[in-house]
Amino acid sequence: MSAQLHLKSVNKKYNPGTAHEVHAVQDLDLEVGRGEIVALLGSSGCGKTSTLRMIAGFEEVSSGEVDIDGRRIDRLAPAKRGVAMAFEGYSLYPPLSIRENIAFALKSEKLPQADVNTRVEQIAALLEIDDILDKHPNAISGGQQQRVSLGRALNRRADLHVLDEPMGQLEPQLRAILRGRIKHYIKEHELTAILVTHDQTEANALADRIAVMEGGVLQQFDTPENLKNRPSNIFTGAFIGEPPMNLFEAVAEVVSGHVQLRLSPEVTLTYPSSTFSEELQGRIQQDHGVMIGVRPHSVQLTKEGLLAEVFANQWLGDQTHIAARFAGGSIVSVVHDLALPKAGDQIRIAISADDLHIFDTRSGEALSHGGQLA
Structure with missing residues (x-):
């Protein structure tokens, strides 16, 4: 079972009309396709959890509409929305065993007990909680409680599944294992799911598309690949990626x-005009001042290039992060080998035009990626 979700000009204001008013979500338009997994990604306070809670019915919509398959749900009680939710705060029933907590979601389906047992055991095995089914919530760890909450939500047949930081309490190794299993389960059962996370790795691994939010405003809604390679503005370019994109103000001339x-004054990047479209050349000459960005993985160490002075070198086991003073600021290069330059060493770097992102300094909007208009 799956459905389409549509948020139409949704706003959320806390303490409206007072000196303490907070506009947490601003004119949010978002469409989630049938059988699609979408992640709401952003830092704390960006509006992603408020959005999820409005969809589930635990926060009122200040204005706008929330529809599932054309059925308006934002005025309905949570139980009548057809939404299954896994809470970050678990919300398990203390008197019930783990088995009973997971099975509780199946009561409305009126299944034979044998079928209920089978589905409970299958989801428990997938989430590696099959050994605690006869325990109670107060006898298991926070990470186990989170997996029980997730299992209860996934086991329910609903129009939409919403997951609030579904693996935030799990250790990294288990999270890595469960990401793939959960995505396979959602796709295999053709569920429509929307999840909140602040973890880019989790969003990239699970989601078909990611909605990047900041200050209550949707910055970009796109595939993980496009968010990295074609960010729509400076915020998305800087927020997506680890280490973050290198950014420099620049004066552009042809x-x-x-x-x-x-x-x-000491550093100028020079490229043949043929590497940039004519439209882009005209635009950057008109703007004159621009912001350029380059991903750390695209900053190349070369024998002939622009000088930079190393001030930090971190070996992370499979790659080296080299930070250097460059153009009055700093630049980070990622090398997929053990690189040995130490603090104080001079290195030379090169940046290909194909790897450049150019942004309008005033609006923050992207002008180009790899020499072509955005």
């Missing part, structure tokens, strides 16, 4: 068949 991006 001189003698070359595009010059002056980052500082």
